[in-house]
Each structure stands twice: as structure tokens, then as C-alpha cells.
Amino acid sequence: MSSPTPRRTVATLAPVHAGLCFAGDVVCVLLFALGGHQSHEASSSQLVTLRIAWPFLVACxxxxxxxxxxxxxxRRIVPAGVTVWLTTFVVGMALRLVSGRGVELxxxxVSLVFLGLTMIGWRCAAGLRRR
Structure with a gap:
């Protein structure tokens, strides 16, 4: 009889793996902000990207x-990926709203879909790679 596989958590992931997972989520937020910047304020400074991103980076x-x-x-989609996605979206929007930025429908x-596809998407890709 074999012993059960130990449960993998953020704490038991090698620091480099946990760091890569966190970086994956941060990249998703930065790509989201960069896309918004390019679509709506392309002629302005790149600092605008950080102004767009900060509420979502804090939420992440x-x-x-x-x-x-x-x-x-x-690395798991449920519950970790869904939690990161929805927390980033909800708290990020709340911070954006209280900081005086718009939250049009x-x-x-767009933000819910983009963040969901990217934050869940990299986890799906990583899961396929691990198999």
C-alpha cells in the first residue's frame, strides 16, 4: 500500500514555483492594464499603465x-485560480471606484473576461504541461 501524495500548497511549493505563479498573475494584470492603455490612452505616458494597474495589483x-x-x-484552478481572479476583479474595481476612476459596464x-481568461488560462496551460 503506497502512502498518499502530500498535499501541495503555496507554502510547500518551492519558492521559485510560488514566485512564478505570483508573477503569472501579476503579468495578467499588467497585460490587462497595458491593453487598456493602448486602446484608450495610447498617446500618454507609460505611467498611465501603472495608474490603471495599481488597484488590480493591490487586489491581486x-x-x-x-x-x-x-x-x-x-497552480490549481479551483479554489486558488478562481479566488485570485474574482478577488482581483472585485477588489480592484472597488479600489478603482474609490480612487475616482470610472467603472463603466x-x-x-471586458476586465472580468480578460482577467478570467488569463488567470485561469495560465493555470490550465501549466496543468497540461505537468501531465
Missing amino acids: ALAWLMLVWRSWDA AFLI
Whole structure:
């Protein structure tokens, strides 16, 4: 009888793997902000990208604190990926709203879909690669 496979969590991932997972989510947020910048404010400074991104980067970091607190494997789609995606979206939008930036319906839809596809998508790709 073989022993059960140990449960993988953020804490048990090698630091480089946890860092890569976090970086994957940060890249998703930065690509989202860069796309918004290029679509709507392309003639302005690249600092605009950071102004767009900061609420979502803060929200993503908070989501990652939740992953660590709950000891979830950051590579898993459920619950980690869904938690990071939805926390990044909801908290990011709340921070954007309280900072005086707009939250039009089209922006809500595009951001929810883009963040979902990218944050869940890299986890799907990583899962296929691990098999």
C-alpha cells in the first residue's frame, strides 16, 4: 500500500514555483492594464499603465495573501485560480471606484473576461504541461 501524495500548497511549493505563479498573475494584470492603455490612452505616458494597474495589483496581492492563509496550491484552478481572479476583479474595481476612476459596464465586462481568461488560462496551460 503506497502512502498518499502530500498535499501541495503555496507554502510547500518551492519558492521559485510560488514566485512564478505570483508573477503569472501579476503579468495578467499588467497585460490587462497595458491593453487598456493602448486602446484608450495610447498617446500618454507609460505611467498611465501603472495608474490603471495599481488597484488590480493591490487586489491581486490581497488574493495571494488569502491563498497563503488558506494554504491553497496556487497552480490549481479551483479554489486558488478562481479566488485570485474574482478577488482581483472585485477588489480592484472597488479600489478603482474609490480612487475616482470610472467603472463603466463595458469595462466591467471586458476586465472580468480578460482577467478570467488569463488567470485561469495560465493555470490550465501549466496543468497540461505537468501531465
